[in-house]
Amino acid sequence: MAADGLHENETLASLKSEAESLKGKLEEERAKLHDVELHQVAERVEALGQFVMKTRRTLKGHGNKVLCMDWCKDKRRLVSSSQDGKVIVWDSFTTNKILTASGDGTCALWDVESGQLLQSFHGHGADVLCLDLAPSETGNTFVSGGCDKKAMVWDMRSGQCVQAFETHESDINSVRYYPSGDAFASGSDDATCRLYDLRADREVAIYSKESIIFGASSVDFSLSGRLLFAGYNDYTINVWDVLKGSRVSILFGHENRVSTLRVSPDGTAFCSGSWDHTLRVWA
Amino acid sequence: MAASSAPLGGHSRVQRPHLSKMERMVVTMQDPDQGVRMRSQRLLVTVIPHAVNGSDIVEWLMQKYSIAEDEALHLGSLLVQHGYLYPLRDPRRLELLPDETPYRFQTPYFWTSTLWPAAELDYAIYLAKKNIRKQGALVDHEKEHYQQLHRKINHAWDLVMMQAREQLRAAKQRRKGDRLVIACQEQTYWLVNRPPPGAPSVLEQGPGRGPCTAGRVPMTLDFYRREVECLRRALGRARVKSSTCLEAYLKFSSQHGPHDPIMSGCLPSNPWVTDDDAYWAMNAPSAAVPTRLRVEQWAFSFRELLEDPVGRAHFMDFLGKEFSAENLSFWEACEELRHGGQAQVPALVDAVYQQFLAPGAARWVNIDSRTMEQTLAGLTQPHRHVLDDAQRHIYLLMKKDSYPRFLKSDLYRDLLAEAVVPLETKRRVFPFTRKPRHSSPSPAVLPASASGEPVGGDGDGET
Numbered sequence: 001m002a003a004d005g006l007h008e009n010e011t012l013a014s015l016k017s018e019a020e021s022l023k024g025k026l027e028e029e030r031a032k033l034h035d036v037e038l039h040q041v042a043e044r045v046e047a048l049g050q051f052v053m054k055t056r057r058t059l060k061g062h063g064n065k066v067l068c069m070d071w072c073k074d075k076r077r078l079v080s081s082s083q084d085g086k087v088i089v090w091d092s093f094t095t096n097k098i099l100t101a102s103g104d105g106t107c108a109l110w111d112v113e114s115g116q117l118l119q120s121f122h123g124h125g126a127d128v129l130c131l132d133l134a135p136s137e138t139g140n141t142f143v144s145g146g147c148d149k150k151a152m153v154w155d156m157r158s159g160q161c162v163q164a165f166e167t168h169e170s171d172i173n174s175v176r177y178y179p180s181g182d183a184f185a186s187g188s189d190d191a192t193c194r195l196y197d198l199r200a201d202r203e204v205a206i207y208s209k210e211s212i213i214f215g216a217s218s219v220d221f222s223l224s225g226r227l228l229f230a231g232y233n234d235y236t237i238n239v240w241d242v243l244k245g246s247r248v249s250i251l252f253g254h255e256n257r258v259s260t261l262r263v264s265p266d267g268t269a270f271c272s273g274s275w276d277h278t279l280r281v282w283a
Numbered sequence: 284m285a286a287s288s289a290p291l292g293g294h295s296r297v298q299r300p301h302l303s304k305m306e307r308m309v310v311t312m313q314d315p316d317q318g319v320r321m322r323s324q325r326l327l328v329t330v331i332p333h334a335v336n337g338s339d340i341v342e343w344l345m346q347k348y349s350i351a352e353d354e355a356l357h358l359g360s361l362l363v364q365h366g367y368l369y370p371l372r373d374p375r376r377l378e379l380l381p382d383e384t385p386y387r388f389q390t391p392y393f394w395t396s397t398l399w400p401a402a403e404l405d406y407a408i409y410l411a412k413k414n415i416r417k418q419g420a421l422v423d424h425e426k427e428h429y430q431q432l433h434r435k436i437n438h439a440w441d442l443v444m445m446q447a448r449e450q451l452r453a454a455k456q457r458r459k460g461d462r463l464v465i466a467c468q469e470q471t472y473w474l475v476n477r478p479p480p481g482a483p484s485v486l487e488q489g490p491g492r493g494p495c496t497a498g499r500v501p502m503t504l505d506f507y508r509r510e511v512e513c514l515r516r517a518l519g520r521a522r523v524k525s526s527t528c529l530e531a532y533l534k535f536s537s538q539h540g541p542h543d544p545i546m547s548g549c550l551p552s553n554p555w556v557t558d559d560d561a562y563w564a565m566n567a568p569s570a571a572v573p574t575r576l577r578v579e580q581w582a583f584s585f586r587e588l589l590e591d592p593v594g595r596a597h598f599m600d601f602l603g604k605e606f607s608a609e610n611l612s613f614w615e616a617c618e619e620l621r622h623g624g625q626a627q628v629p630a631l632v633d634a635v636y637q638q639f640l641a642p643g644a645a646r647w648v649n650i651d652s653r654t655m656e657q658t659l660a661g662l663t664q665p666h667r668h669v670l671d672d673a674q675r676h677i678y679l680l681m682k683k684d685s686y687p688r689f690l691k692s693d694l695y696r697d698l699l700a701e702a703v704v705p706l707e708t709k710r711r712v713f714p715f716t717r718k719p720r721h722s723s724p725s726p727a728v729l730p731a732s733a734s735g736e737p738v739g740g741d742g743d744g745e746t
Contacts, residue, residue: 010504012502012504012507015504015507015508015510015511016507018507018511019507019510019511019514022511022514022515022518023514025518026514026517026518029518029522030522032522033522033523033524033525034524034525035524035525035526036525036526036529037525038529038532041526041529041530041532041533042529042533045533045536045537053545056555056556057555065489104500105500111624111625111626112624113624113625113626114624114625114626116625118625122506122509123509123510123513124500125500125502125506126500135586137585137586137678140621140668157668157671160513160516161509161513162516163517163520164513164514164517169300170300178532179535179539180531180532180535182528182531183528183532189299189300189301190300191300191301191304197525197528197529199522199523199527199528200522200523200524200525200528200529201517201520201522202525204525204528204529209348210348211344211348211350211354211358213300213301213304213305213308214301214361215300215301222543222545222546223539223542223543223544223545223546224535224536224538224539224540224542224543224546225532225535225536225539226536226540226543226546227545227546233301234301234357234358234361235357236357242532242536243532243533243536250353250354252353252357255483256483257489259489263545266544266563266566267542267543267544267545268544268545268549268553268554268555268562269545269553269555270545275483275487275489276483281555283545283553283555283556
């Protein structure tokens with residue numbers, strides 16, 4: 001009885017090559033039902049006009065890089081932190097569970113009161129950098145993105161990976177669900193943002209431009225899902241038309257990397273945090 | 284430059300894709316036909332070839348990438364900040380000026396990705412040269428570094444001084460123009476790798492982002508087994524064709540567009556723009572009279588009705604009239620179980636059983652017999668998901684049955700009729716270039732509004 005439980009014919013190499021061949025088959029299956037591109041479907045949607053958004057508030061006071069922020073439930077106060085290490089998402093319904101993403105390649109679900117580990121999620125091949133909870137009716141899923149260039153969707157109850165996508169060319173820094181819960185967007189060091197549809201089980205849009213060469217650090221949707229706001233490591237924020245795939249606007253103001261970005265719960269504004277020690281509210 | 288440490292070169296390039304992209308960009312910029320216009324630049328008594336103007340750089344970027352001037356200036360500035368371009372006249376300031384200021388392309392030897400991380404020995408030699416060439420040439424932070432290095436590599440200090448003198452001697456043999464250029468190149472390299480205090484360090488990776496290499500997650504048999512299993516499951520997944528899925532986005536966006544303040548503005552005004560928080564007061568979670576938009580949104584989906592506490596309360600009233608309020612109460616209790624603390628689980632499960640599931644329970648919910656059987660069996664070992672199936676059954680029941688009736692009911696119709704439609708408030712001070720449709724214009728305003736409107740055209744005098 002080998003300690004590793006090696007079965008007959010099962011070696012590391014054979015498993016690796018089986019995984020590769022399954023990946024190829026999966027991509028073929030996914031392509032079979034892909035009968036149209038998003039920008040084609042969106043041709044009949046009215047184009048957006050001239051976009052003007054300004055900084056309405058600048059919050060100074062941090063002595064160091066802003067790394068993380070979020071909005072309070074009352075929709076106008078913010079919580080921000082200058083902390084390094086783990087990424088933490090608070091369950092929006094109550095504050096009893098925390099879902100964390102970690103540098104050892106796992107995600108974990110914790111019970112705050114008892115400090116107990118409720119479930120752990122294994123499958124990423126490198127550091128997990130971001131995650132987001134699905135706004136779903138009855139399910140319990142979340143999506144994570146990592147340094148292995150993969151975005152993975154998990155079932156919180158079983159701990160299993162439900163879907164995985166591997167189309168980015170570099171680390172995935174941010175993932176965020178589309179408001180209906182049927183898709184999610186990702187931002188990556190490869191300077192692109194992408195949209196993945198969960199029912200079609202594939203990537204359906206890439207948001208990129210030749211002049212944008214720095215990584216996207218943080219993404220979020222406007223309330224209707226028509227706009228995608230993305231903060232980049234080149235200090236800018238790019239606004240994308242989710243349906244048509246075009247870049248609507250570029251926002252300047254920060255003097256260092258934009259590290260975090262969140263639309264307010266009532267959709268009236270969004271806030272960006274930066275390594276320049278400030279936070280800006282845009283409307 | 285001393286034979287420096289073998290850089291992580293390829294490794295760091297893969298990790299920081301923006302560096303390779305910048306490199307490709309500057310190579311394209313130097314193309315003799317398609318690149319930026321090169322000229323010879325006169326500096327004091329020397330002539331430096333292959334120089335480019337700040338304004339030409341901006342112009343070229345605008346053309347090549349179809350971007351506006353502000354974006355081109357920003358992009359060009361990033362190239363300078365990362366040391367791929369350096370100013371010939373004032374090499375201390377790594378910034379792009381969109382005028383006649385001359386710049387030159389950095390030699391690949393000194394590229395950020397080629398020679399990284401910068402070696403301490405090299406920095407010591409560089410500072411030593413500066414010090415020798417002209418006493419007092421070192422600025423404060425350089426003096427500090429110099430002293431630190433002197434302490435740190437004291438044992439090799441003779442080597443440092445020797446190299447410094449040797450390089451200075453070799454430099455004297457060169458033509459003045461070359462000497463100047465090499466000095467600029469070197470200075471730029473050190474400005475990027477050892478930025479003065481206050482200047483942003485463009486090479487910083489940020490906390491918690493060390494080498495993201497494999498090796499942190501052991502690629503064991505288990506890892507690949509799990510991956511193979513996940514892939515097999517994924518292959519068997521039922522997929523929906525793209526046209527169906529993508530149409531859904533169009534529908535969702537157009538339905539929710541008017542409810543998206545950034546897309547359509549909001550009435551009476553966006554508090555962030557006008558500093559008037561009436562909008563928040565009117566839309567408070569438990570506002571007495573909800574707005575019309577809010578009541579309309581309850582008809583979009585069952586989930587959106589339940590997510591709104593006011594909507595949910597009215598739905599509960601409606602269910603009460605139909606004698607099925609226990610369904611919603613049961614669903615709420617299940618939510619509490621799913622999201623609550625671990626310690627509360629046994630007590631909550633018991634309470635739910637007593638109130639909703641036990642034979643003869645006060646608020647018994649009507650679940651199909653199979654689900655009931657399975658649920659009751661699971662109660663012997665309570666956990667937070669033990670009621671999931673029952674909860675889903677009741678949820679779907681409400682969604683398919685009660686919810687559509689609610690939307691057709693007098694109760695809902697009355698709510699719609701009584702709902703508030705806020706008036707646009709008068710604007711206070713703000714700059715605008717054309718009269719907007721309403722007081723907090725959507726940032727995504729359509730181009731079809733009237734042209735030629737005078738500034739301040741709504742009649743309100745600007746204070």
